[in-house]
Amino acid sequence: MINLSKKIDSIKGFSVSVxxxxxxxxxxxxxxxxxxxxPSRLAGVFTSNSLPAAPVTVCRDNLVNLxxxxxxxxxxxxxxxxxxxxxxxLIDCLRVSDSVASALNIERxxxxxxxxxxxxxxxxxxxxxxxxxxxxxxxxxxxxxxxxATAIMTTDSFPKFISKQIVLSGRIVNILGIAKGSGMIHPNxxxxxxxxLTDVELSFQDLQLLVxxxxxxxxxxxxxxxxxxxxxxxxxxxxxxxxxxxxxxSLSEKKDWNIFKKNFMQIGLELAELIVSDGEGAxxxxxxxxxxxxxxxEACRVGESVSNSPLVKTAFFAGDPNLGRxxxxxxxxxxxxxxxxxxxxxxxxxxxxxxxxxxxxxxxIKAKNLMSLEEINLSIDLGRGKACGxxxxxxxxxxxxxxxxxxxx
Amino acid sequence: MINLSKKIDSIKGFSVSVxxxxxxxxxxxxxxxxxxxxPSRLAGVFTSNSLPAAPVTVCRDNLVNLxxxxxxxxxxxxxxxxxxxxxxxLIDCLRVSDSVASALNIERxxxxxxxxxxxxxxxxxxxxxxxxxxxxxxxxxxxxxxxxATAIMTTDSFPKFISKQIVLSGRIVNILGIAKGSGMIHPNxxxxxxxxLTDVELSFQDLQLLVxxxxxxxxxxxxxxxxxxxxxxxxxxxxxxxxxxxxxxSLSEKKDWNIFKKNFMQIGLELAELIVSDGEGAxxxxxxxxxxxxxxxEACRVGESVSNSPLVKTAFFAGDPNLGRxxxxxxxxxxxxxxxxxxxxxxxxxxxxxxxxxxxxxxxIKAKNLMSLEEINLSIDLGRGKACGxxxxxxxxxxxxxxxxxxxx
Numbered sequence: 001m002i003n004l005s006k007k008i009d010s011i012k013g014f015s016v017s018v019x020x021x022x023x024x025x026x027x028x029x030x031x032x033x034x035x036x037x038x039p040s041r042l043a044g045v046f047t048s049n050s051l052p053a054a055p056v057t058v059c060r061d062n063l064v065n066l067x068x069x070x071x072x073x074x075x076x077x078x079x080x081x082x083x084x085x086x087x088x089x090l091i092d093c094l095r096v097s098d099s100v101a102s103a104l105n106i107e108r109x110x111x112x113x114x115x116x117x118x119x120x121x122x123x124x125x126x127x128x129x130x131x132x133x134x135x136x137x138x139x140x141x142x143x144x145x146x147x148x149a150t151a152i153m154t155t156d157s158f159p160k161f162i163s164k165q166i167v168l169s170g171r172i173v174n175i176l177g178i179a180k181g182s183g184m185i186h187p188n189x190x191x192x193x194x195x196x197l198t199d200v201e202l203s204f205q206d207l208q209l210l211v212x213x214x215x216x217x218x219x220x221x222x223x224x225x226x227x228x229x230x231x232x233x234x235x236x237x238x239x240x241x242x243x244x245x246x247x248x249x250s251l252s253e254k255k256d257w258n259i260f261k262k263n264f265m266q267i268g269l270e271l272a273e274l275i276v277s278d279g280e281g282a283x284x285x286x287x288x289x290x291x292x293x294x295x296x297x298e299a300c301r302v303g304e305s306v307s308n309s310p311l312v313k314t315a316f317f318a319g320d321p322n323l324g325r326x327x328x329x330x331x332x333x334x335x336x337x338x339x340x341x342x343x344x345x346x347x348x349x350x351x352x353x354x355x356x357x358x359x360x361x362x363x364x365i366k367a368k369n370l371m372s373l374e375e376i377n378l379s380i381d382l383g384r385g386k387a388c389g390x391x392x393x394x395x396x397x398x399x400x401x402x403x404x405x406x407x408x409x
Numbered sequence: 410m411i412n413l414s415k416k417i418d419s420i421k422g423f424s425v426s427v428x429x430x431x432x433x434x435x436x437x438x439x440x441x442x443x444x445x446x447x448p449s450r451l452a453g454v455f456t457s458n459s460l461p462a463a464p465v466t467v468c469r470d471n472l473v474n475l476x477x478x479x480x481x482x483x484x485x486x487x488x489x490x491x492x493x494x495x496x497x498x499l500i501d502c503l504r505v506s507d508s509v510a511s512a513l514n515i516e517r518x519x520x521x522x523x524x525x526x527x528x529x530x531x532x533x534x535x536x537x538x539x540x541x542x543x544x545x546x547x548x549x550x551x552x553x554x555x556x557x558a559t560a561i562m563t564t565d566s567f568p569k570f571i572s573k574q575i576v577l578s579g580r581i582v583n584i585l586g587i588a589k590g591s592g593m594i595h596p597n598x599x600x601x602x603x604x605x606l607t608d609v610e611l612s613f614q615d616l617q618l619l620v621x622x623x624x625x626x627x628x629x630x631x632x633x634x635x636x637x638x639x640x641x642x643x644x645x646x647x648x649x650x651x652x653x654x655x656x657x658x659s660l661s662e663k664k665d666w667n668i669f670k671k672n673f674m675q676i677g678l679e680l681a682e683l684i685v686s687d688g689e690g691a692x693x694x695x696x697x698x699x700x701x702x703x704x705x706x707e708a709c710r711v712g713e714s715v716s717n718s719p720l721v722k723t724a725f726f727a728g729d730p731n732l733g734r735x736x737x738x739x740x741x742x743x744x745x746x747x748x749x750x751x752x753x754x755x756x757x758x759x760x761x762x763x764x765x766x767x768x769x770x771x772x773x774i775k776a777k778n779l780m781s782l783e784e785i786n787l788s789i790d791l792g793r794g795k796a797c798g799x800x801x802x803x804x805x806x807x808x809x810x811x812x813x814x815x816x817x818x
Contacts, residue, residue, distance in 0.1 A: 027469040050747035051740030086749060086765050119733020120767065184720060186741075225719045226635060228741040230733075310634045310719075311593060311813055318814035324639075325529020331460030332595075332637040338459035340495060356495050358529065401807050403726035404720055407691040 011023035012241035013038030017140040023079030029151040033135040039069035043207040044235035052091040053083030055113040079117040103136035129218040175243040183280040185224030201240035201273040214268035223307035224279035235266035281399030299389030305333035313396035321367035342383025417572035421650035422447030426549040432488030438560035442544040446479035452616040453644035462492035463502040464522040488526040492639035512545035582651040586676040592689040594633030610649035623677035632716035634690035690808030697800040701791040708798025714742035722805035729775035751792025
């Protein structure tokens with residue numbers, strides 16, 4: 001494998017158009033159409049919130065009917081979540097989908113809608129409908145991935161997209177990831193919206209497998225504020241434009257599958273990292289590695305507890321090595337038989353807690369300096385077993401309050 | 410029953426002494442002795458954190474050996490939690506207990522130690538030992554309940570104590586509650602320390618029953634920041650100085666038992682309310698009533714989810730009726746089959762969400778005005794069943810960050 005690490009300008013079979021219909025203020029772009037015009041497959045996972053937004057309901061329904069590769073379209077708006085809008089919200093969503101379907105001459109069930117923004121508000125459907133023919137028209141297909149990533153932003157401070165070219169069986173293939181999210185980030189589907197596109201041909205089962213495996217180590221392993229949204233969606237779309245097919249079940253394609261899977265998951269992980277580092281008000285990215293756990297689940301429980309602790313997060317914001325808060329958050333995971341004497345904690349490879357106590361040569365000044373860095377690696381060894389897990393979180397600052405107290409104003 | 414609502418100056422059989430040994434800065438009181446010199450019973454519940462502080466371990470051990478009413482003592486320090494201090498921390502705790510036991514001429518297992526403050530730091534045992542004879546000496550027993558409540562404060566902005574006199578079978582009996590807590594407040598044992606004392610005679614089983622029933626509706630139903638401490642302890646102590654005995658199992662004492670239980674639980678609830686209203690940086694107390702749930706557990710799940718949502722809490726801080734966040738937090742409780750169309754939400758009896766949508770005559774200005782009050786009643790009707798539950802939380806403000814970023818400095 002050669003990782004070309006090139007920024008992709010385009011992937012064959014996908015085209016983007018973007019506009020502003022006035023959902024967001026100041027004429028900022030807020031509506032995007034992704035036309036997957038080459039026959040494509042789509043797999044996805046969605047929020048487990050019991051009050052899912054209308055577009056989540058529509059996407060789930062569409063997925064059930066998706067039997068073979070076909071022309072698909074994603075219509076994505078920001079500024080309004082179309083969540084908690086009841087039957088009317090569902091009708092709004094379907095009207096927009098219908099309009100896209102009609103403009104592209106495809107079936108409505110091939111149109112996947114996504115919304116992000118304020119909950120409980122209705123979509124300005126009439127305004128949106130007026131723009132859809134333009135979005136679908138050929139002359140507007142020149143938008144870039146950056147434009148798409150920008151159009152789906154809400155409180156995000158920068159657009160989030162990552163692309164990769166890799167070589168499989170001698171041919172260049174493309175993987176592209178786009179995401180939005182900086183608040184309402186909880187370890188259970190921790191993003192508002194994320195999309196990964198590729199021109200590598202995959203079965204629906206393999207695409208679904210990739211989505212599930214990726215979400216586990218990326219979007220389900222990050223925390224900004226412990227809130228879970230009504231609109232969380234992560235979908236992957238593949239066409240066959242690279243001429244390369246990979247499969248988890250074919251022996252001859254196994255090597256390519258492994259390479260592809262690794263890179264696909266890496267894109268998910270990097271998108272998750274971008275989301276956390278753009279966490280509302282975040283000044284620091286904190287990567288947490290838990291080792292010495294009895295099981296992967298146990299490692300995750302500890303990671304989630306530490307990631308979600310406002311007291312740990314404010315200590316990181318202050319650059320204050322109040323290490324007791326980290327130990328307390330580990331204990332708050334309520335693991336039976338946890339033994340303090342076996343716990344080691346390091347910050348950027350500097351041992352701070354050794355066998356449950358301050359390390360012998362511990363220096364508060366050194367710990368303080370390490371905690372003042374913008375990226376911090378927190379390693380927690382539970383000393384119980386061989387399982388590991390990873391989590392990512394950010395610090396909790398004044399700006400989190402500012403952003404969320406002023407969100408609608 | 411006549412509720413005399415008098416502030417109690419003293420309860421026979423209990424005496425308090427308080428001093429400052431320099432654990433907290435600026436000579437603030439940080440060590441208190443509560444001598445339960447009349448034969449007493451004690452019951453308690455403690456943190457479920459897997460790394461409990463040394464005093465929690467000692468209290469639990471002592472409880473096992475507590476067979477009959479005897480002279481008991483509580484030694485409580487603030488400023489240092491004696492948590493995550495390993496074997497040495499346990500020895501520190503036992504040395505302090507030994508010293509109290511020796512000064513009062515009682516057994517060590519009759520001394521119950523409590524600590525609250527910074528985790529991972531060692532107790533200044535030598536300094537504490539020097540003060541214990543003074544604390545135990547007769548001339549220092551003049552401290553008030555306010556003094557005790559003040560000595561156990563950490564980030565609390567005011568001392569928390571409530572007292573009640575009620576009449577049972579023609580005699581006046583006393584109940585007194587003292588608590589500390591304003592951060593690290595999670596719905597699972599949501600307090601650092603709370604004590605309820607009474608001069609009504611009770612069996613150990615009844616005292617334990619009162620503690621468990623009280624904690625359920627009070628300290629386990631409040632949330633400030635979703636953090637759970639290493640030191641959470643709630644204990645109740647009863648002697649027989651009022652000459653009144655109540656029992657849950659005796660027919661003749663049933664009426665008195667019911668009156669007493671109601672008042673005892675009320676003290677717990679009011680202490681919990683004081684803790685939430687003193688939540689770190691809190692500007693508003695939010696009382697949440699969940700009705701129309703299928704079960705009490707379901708109501709609590711919704712209450713916990715709404716109470717813990719930073720986005721709901723920042724909206725309340727801003728006085729911004731961003732009601733979608735409340736619905737989203739309800740949905741985040743992941744209740745199967747939850748129907749948005751059946752959900753009603755009121756703020757101080759003003760219907761804001763009707764059948765899942767903005768109420769017909771909803772006025773944003775009116776909602777904003779109601780959300781600007783210092784005490785807010787949020788009613789959530791799930792429209793599914795007959796069960797109810799209550800929760801309390803506070804808003805999330807800049808000062809939460811300030812207090813916790815600067816805690817050790």
